[in-house]
Amino acid sequence: MCRLLVFKGADPIQLCHLVTRPAHSIINQAFDSRLRLDANRAVNGDGFGVGWYDSQPDPELGNAPCIFTSVTPAWNNQNLQRIAEKIKSPLVFAHVRASTAGALSETNCHPWRYGRLMWMHNGQISEFSKIKRKVLASLPEPLFLFPQGHTDSEFAFAVFLSHLGNPLQTEPFSYKELRDAMLATINDFNTWAREAGIREPSLMNFCVTDGQSIICTRYVSSKHDQAASLYFSSGTSFYEHSPGTYKMVKTDKREKIIVVASEPLTFEKADWMEIPTNTLVCITPKMNVLQLPIVDEYALGKGDQTVRSPTFAIKTGYPPSMSGATAAAAAAAAAVAANGDDAGLSIASLRSTPARGSTAVR
DSSP, rough: OOEEEEEEEEEEEEEHHHHTTTTTOOHTTTTTTTTTOOOOOOSSSSSSEEOOSSSSSSTTOOOOOOEEEEOOGGGHHHHHHHHHOEEEEEEEEEEEOOOSSSSSSSSSOOOOOTTTTTEEEEOOOOTTHHHHHHHHHHHHHHHHHHHOOOOHHHHHHHHHHSSSOOTTSSOOOOOOOOOOOOHHHHHHHHHHHHHHOSSOOEEEEEEOOOOOOOEEEEEOSSBBBSSSEEEEEEEEEEEEEEEEEEEESSSOOOOOOOEEESSSSSSSGOEEEOOOOOOEEEOOSSOOOEEEESTTTTOOOOOOBBBBHHHHHHHHTOOOOOOOOOOHHHHHGGGGSGGGGGSESSSSSGGTSEEETTOOOO
């Protein structure tokens, strides 16, 4: 069971306000997860990573994110404590790892970067070894040697990159380009699993950004199970009103701060909304948030009140939520979309969309 956190703000924030100081920061979640239901993995002690973008564009520094990773437990790394006090950024990814695949090494620590893009994952691609050959065969030559580690998560990033026309472009991508590549990636893994006869669902809570737009998913390849937990909070300021105790404040309708996390960073329930299972969240450069249901073979139909079971997520060590999300909640999420064509995201409808340069999404 890994934990992840995404921050985007109109103004830069010190990393310490996200990763070290809050009483339930992502570092504290590493050993004191309130949603921990897996007795087999007591702590997230298999390494960590933090990635961030510069506050101001600098041609000399470029537009790629800076990433700091280590195989030491996050709560016991003095370098992380030091840099978190001195670095400010408007866009931050943070991840603590509990290994399900791949050795304990820095190359297996999230997040990863490719050009201006950054990626991380909470979950697992079930029986990845059975489809790894197909994954590699799908990658164009420039991406074939990109994965340096052995995790399913890094190979998923390579598949995602293959669905962008030019993943090394210097200009920002549109959020729709990133969204469509994410849906195509999920579709690829579902197709490969089906062809390999894999019956166990995959948990695909993916996050990707180009430094401007952010795409996050809460997804499981099942009609009957909940995905690993994912929460959302937004407001105008995120401040420490007493040592270790933070609150998301909303003084007007504008969103100046957006946080997506595996677990809430505060103990104020009103600050956080559970993202429904099989939902994609887009955060645009202008701080607009679109929460969109993913429509595929694992989507529940309209009016379907089936309650997804937490059993699978608990068994695999990825607790689904504190309350559980029903199909009714997922249906309500569709109303948040800003554009008519975003009311529901159908993976099947993307199959005629150009990808990998000139190859259609399969």
